[in-house]
Amino acid sequence: MDNEVRFIELPKIKDLRGNLSFLEDNHQIPFKIERVYWIYDVPGGEERGGHAFKNTTEFILPLSGGITVETIRGEAKHTFKLDTTHKGILIPPYTWRKIGGFLSNSICLVVADTKFEESEYLRDFNEYSSDFKKIFSL
Numbered sequence: 001m002d003n004e005v006r007f008i009e010l011p012k013i014k015d016l017r018g019n020l021s022f023l024e025d026n027h028q029i030p031f032k033i034e035r036v037y038w039i040y041d042v043p044g045g046e047e048r049g050g051h052a053f054k055n056t057t058e059f060i061l062p063l064s065g066g067i068t069v070e071t072i073r074g075e076a077k078h079t080f081k082l083d084t085t086h087k088g089i090l091i092p093p094y095t096w097r098k099i100g101g102f103l104s105n106s107i108c109l110v111v112a113d114t115k116f117e118e119s120e121y122l123r124d125f126n127e128y129s130s131d132f133k134k135i136f137s138l
Contacts, residue, residue, distance in 0.1 A: 003092045005071045005078060008059065010086040021086040023111070029059045029090070031113035038063070039099065039108040047100035048108075052122040053093055056114045060099065061088030065106025072096040074132055094135065096128055 010028050013020045025033040039048050060069055066083030073095045080089050081101070088109075091097055099108060114120060122128040 005073060005095055006090050008088055008090050012086045029111060031057050033111055034115050035112040037110050042102040047098050049098045052096045052128045053120050054122060055093050056112050056120055057093060058091045059088050059111040060091060061109045063107040063109050065103035067099055067106055067108050068101030070098045074136060094132055096125060
């Protein structure tokens with residue numbers, strides 16, 4: 001798996017009855033699914049995230065509405081506007097991320113390749129930045 005934040009478009013099966021999309025581990029997303037959670041009822045102007053993971057890869061997808069995901073990976077900063085329910089982004093380990101810009105009634109699905117472990121989180125940006133530079137020899 002590469003170490004870049006990137007879009008992944010899921011299959012979209014469309015007919016008169018509506019649309020259907022799906023994801024399977026090691027097919028549409030390049031990892032085995034260990035954890036799934038969703039973020040919803042976020043008040044206007046609030047953000048979620050503001051951290052990085054040491055070893056966790058995530059796939060972030062809006063199931064309803066729209067969100068904005070800001071990422072920092074070393075010196076690379078990107079903003080992703082997600083408002084299509086079959087297109088999300090893959091976030092590799094050691095990527096600082098914030099999720100915001102929640103439109104009304106938005107639901108954000110997050111699929112991860114690790115189970116929850118508090119020690120996996122980097123919650124201080126300065127610590128994250130220092131660790132990133134050491135690990136990736138910047």
